[in-house]
Amino acid sequence: MRLRFLAVPVFACAAIGWQQINVTIIKNPGKPLVAVTDLRASGAAASLMATFNSTVVSDLGNSPLINFIPKTLYPLQVPQQPQDLVAGVAPSSARPVNPQGKRLTDWSLPPVSANYLGFGYGAEDRGQLVVFGWFYSTAPNMPSLQQAQVFGKVYTATQDAAGAVDAGHRYAADILAQFGGTSLVGSRIVFVSNRSGAKEIWVMNWDGTDQRQLTRYGSTSTFPSASPDGRIVAFTSYTAGYPAIYMLSLDTGRRMPFYNQRASMNAFVTFTPDSKRIIFSSTAGGGAAQLFTANVDGSGFRRLTSSGAIEVEPKVNPKTGADLVDVSGRTGYPQVYHMNMEGADVHRLSAGTGEATNPGWSPDGIHIAFAWTRGFEPGNYNIFVMDVTSEQTTQLTANEGRNENPTWAPDGAHIAYASTRGGRSQIWVMNADGTGKHPLTQTGNNEKPFWVNAEK
């Protein structure tokens, strides 16, 4: 019910158009209130600033860490650099009806009521886009303007739309970092797409830009995952005639050596936090697929589980490296299980009703997201989040097609997933509380997203 209620204002906004909204919607009560002006530029950089500004608004507006104050409430004039600011509070008798925006109090008092103010300007410098971005606290007890400054940075990027998006993301990330946000800049999403015909592995930036094909095998290549250092993509492909594991360097795009054990199936790679070892699922030795561990090149192969039931989708806890979750059929329909790195101390996490699959860890190793039919009809998957300690679950999708393969962003605040709402499967992203759902792909069928950390 809660989700349905939330969905209504979203559709209402879409129907009447954003430009008519001038009501402050406080979606995260208690969170810092942040205002960021539209940055302007002269010369060749001028036309890029709309792209820069919309990128910043999108990143800040979609963040659960802050409340972004709508620009319709801002003063008509805004500072562009620190020299524009005037210290102190305007005498109340002298305050104009429309504040000129040069004093921080013009921003901290109603109607803006911001706790923080971002401003700056862009310029062209030797063919590059250069953006100067500042961020100030508007708290009234700051003794001077200098001490009110949180940061001032220079963002250099290519002088085109992609550069403006990149600079916008970095400025927004620096702002969110003040409130505990991990920057998503540099993180990517690997996924499976059939837009070239066969199912191939693709990669895109975390915001859906720069979608690129990584494999051209003309076979079926699927189930991608990545090493925590952001350097290796592992996946499963029928290129050699049976499902086997392949490794690609994300730096070079080239295949890396991997020794597949003799088995009818090797699949579903998860890496340890140091990116040195893997755990995967294999039918080596016969019987139902079990969990095995090996070095990243497939050597040092060793069995972990002997459950006699299907064991797939191992996911090592990225924080501790000392435990993992997987999907097992040991009590009937697939359920999510928790165990230690030796395959022992096994404990079922999911409720046991319906089918629970596709577990993915939050970066802090406290939660998993997973796909669950919740006892409903088989195939009717939705995304849920579970606190692994308390086993409390929260439902994030409902009545919106089939939703699978949740994968947590490095900032812990976003989850990408595959959804069939709208017919074909596409990659979507949402805040980890289920708000702010939007698609990242449009072409062909796209599935199996895995969020790749920025390269370390």
Next chain:
Amino acid sequence: MTTRRAAVAFTTVFMLALAAACHKKPLPPPPASAPPPQPSAANKPTINYFTAEPSTISSGQPSSLRWSVTDATNVQIDGIGQVSPNGRRAVYPTSTTTYHLTATSSGGTSEADATVTVATPPTPETAPARPTQTSAEMLASQVQDVHFDYDKSDIRGQDQTIIQSDATALKTIFAQDPTFVVTIEGHCDERGSAEYNLALGDRRASATKDALVSLGVPGDKLKTISYGKERPLCTDPTEDCYARNRRAHFSAGTQ
């Protein structure tokens, strides 16, 4: 079983019909008979057709050249000489030959080619006595898919007779063709996760293999592969379609 045989029989009939149709391919229309050809000095000759049928023969077999030319004062075929404007001639080339027709009149010259391809006869060692059906054809017509319940990989009671008839057919095929290899493909319906289904399809393929081996089918001739839910037979969201997709299917050779 019946439907499969019928399908094969139908295919055979269809192929024969197709072959017959080839032989009966309508010949070009007969040369215009009502107005006799009136060579006109003003017109360039028109070659209505120049064909060789059959166009592919074994060495020493006949092929029939047919031609029709209008408005020509002289029609020549290289290697044959001057011919009438409309005619046919049997030829017996021993190697692939292209016949060249030249039609001339005061209005100009027209040319056309017809090629008779002489197929190399198969040498005795590469032409073994062919069985009436190839092993792959026997596999397709005599070995049936085995079906499974949702999230299950054990052979159902009602499929035991299918397994037994499959085992008999496979033993016959392997006895007849010792180099033949069969791949058992495990498939699933679309409802479960792709990940779980990959392992489930593997279980279905290997359960089918185990059942066949227990009935005396040589295990080293049976490979297994899981396609999970990547290669469905149908995609309708109906129980009937789901049931069709939950199967072990037999294909020839290793993929």
